[in-house]
Amino acid sequence: MLEFQNITKIYESKKKQIVGVDNVSLTINKGDIFGIVGYSGAGKSSLLRCVNLLERPTSGKILVDGIDLTKLSGSKLRIARLKIGMIFQHFYLISQKTVGENIAFALRAAKTPKNKIPTKVTELLEMVGLTDKRDVYPGQLSGGQKQRVGIARALANNPSILLCDEATSALDPKTTLSILKLLKEINQRLGITIVLITHEMDVVKEICNRMAIMQDGRVIEEGEVYDIFAEPKEPLTKEFINSVVSFEIPNEILKEVNGQVIKILFKGDVAGEGVISDTMQRFDVKGNFLHGTIEYIQERPLGIFIMELQGETAAVNEAKHYMEQRGALVEVIEHV
Numbered sequence: 160m161l162e163f164q165n166i167t168k169i170y171e172s173k174k175k176q177i178v179g180v181d182n183v184s185l186t187i188n189k190g191d192i193f194g195i196v197g198y199s200g201a202g203k204s205s206l207l208r209c210v211n212l213l214e215r216p217t218s219g220k221i222l223v224d225g226i227d228l229t230k231l232s233g234s235k236l237r238i239a240r241l242k243i244g245m246i247f248q249h250f251y252l253i254s255q256k257t258v259g260e261n262i263a264f265a266l267r268a269a270k271t272p273k274n275k276i277p278t279k280v281t282e283l284l285e286m287v288g289l290t291d292k293r294d295v296y297p298g299q300l301s302g303g304q305k306q307r308v309g310i311a312r313a314l315a316n317n318p319s320i321l322l323c324d325e326a327t328s329a330l331d332p333k334t335t336l337s338i339l340k341l342l343k344e345i346n347q348r349l350g351i352t353i354v355l356i357t358h359e360m361d362v363v364k365e366i367c368n369r370m371a372i373m374q375d376g377r378v379i380e381e382g383e384v385y386d387i388f389a390e391p392k393e394p395l396t397k398e399f400i401n402s403v404v405s406f407e408i409p410n411e412i413l414k415e416v417n418g419q420v421i422k423i424l425f426k427g428d429v430a431g432e433g434v435i436s437d438t439m440q441r442f443d444v445k446g447n448f449l450h451g452t453i454e455y456i457q458e459r460p461l462g463i464f465i466m467e468l469q470g471e472t473a474a475v476n477e478a479k480h481y482m483e484q485r486g487a488l489v490e491v492i493e494h495v
């Protein structure tokens with residue numbers, strides 16, 4: 160388990176203090192793939208770098224399995240750090256060394272016995288799907304392949320936590336998906352806890368089970384990814400979600416709409432269409448579908464419908480209430 164307890168990071172520059180992280184407390188469970196989302200400058204990198212003390216927090220504790228890393232020094236800190244792997248947006252491979260040598264370098268740094276290194280390199284290359292690239296130099300690899308080497312290198316010390324600093328931001332969408340798939344496999348096969356920071360909500364939607372949203376150094380919302388997608392509370396969270404699951408209805412269509420426009424969400428396996436048609440039969444209202452989709456988040460369906468409800472106010476309210484009773488989340492969308 161990884162815990163941030165009241166972490167604050169203040170940068171001192173000429174006569175000025177910049178608050179990078181402002182009193183953040185978060186608990187990341189063993190086996191989580193935890194996403195930290197925010198715009199540039201929100202404090203994501205500063206927070207992530209506090210985990211392995213690449214940045215020392217100004218105050219607060221970083222607990223890994225109950226041990227406060229900020230209290231460790233010397234060899235104890237070195238050993239604790241070996242259990243925390245990290246991958247980066249720009250890979251940071253050694254260009255003069257082959258893929259195999261890059262990984263062997265990390266194994267030597269972790270004091271792996273010399274005679275075990277070649278076999279370990281083979282295993283790691285297999286794990287990331289690069290067996291045939293052992294003797295190739297980083298310059299001859301694609302971005303996705305470079306990140307695979309980065310992942311193999313980060314796994315060299317058998318870490319229990321893997322930190323991913325915008326690990327897919329330099330990659331195209333297809334390569335991003337393949338790297339995310341690999342990270343998920345690693346999480347499931349090796350039980351490694353993954354903490355990733357990103358400004359891309361679709362990365363979170365793809366692999367994370369829990370998430371936090373940061374703004375101005377603070378965590379403004381956190382929870383299960385599914386729940387946050389279904390019921391975001393903060394405006395910024397809604398903005399991020401809209402970037403991947405858009406409910407925008409074109410103005411030309413809204414202009415034609417006279418009734419009340421509502422968004423109806425069905426979590427899990429509730430058969431949304433059935434509930435809606437049942438509602439239309441029970442109450443004196445007419446419904447026009449403007450949008451309907453089922454999103455899969457963490458392999459759980461989330462039914463999203465936008466519709467216009469026409470009828471007397473009392474009937475419309477009753478219809479909405481009935482749908483809520485049947486498990487829907489109903490929200491009125493204001494329009495002119």
Ligand SMILES: Nc1ncnc2c1ncn2[C@@H]1O[C@H](COP(=O)(O)OP(=O)(O)OP(=O)(O)O)[C@@H](O)[C@H]1O
Nearest residue numbers: 170177178179197198199200201202203204205206
């Ligand atoms: N080494 C530093 N010295 C001074 N200020 C810093 C330093 N590193 C970060 N900051 C400041 O701390 C705040 C948070 O930056 P941080 O890089 O953690 O945000 P971020 O969310 O990771 O953004 P990005 O994705 O652009 O890196 C910003 O105001 C930034 O300017």
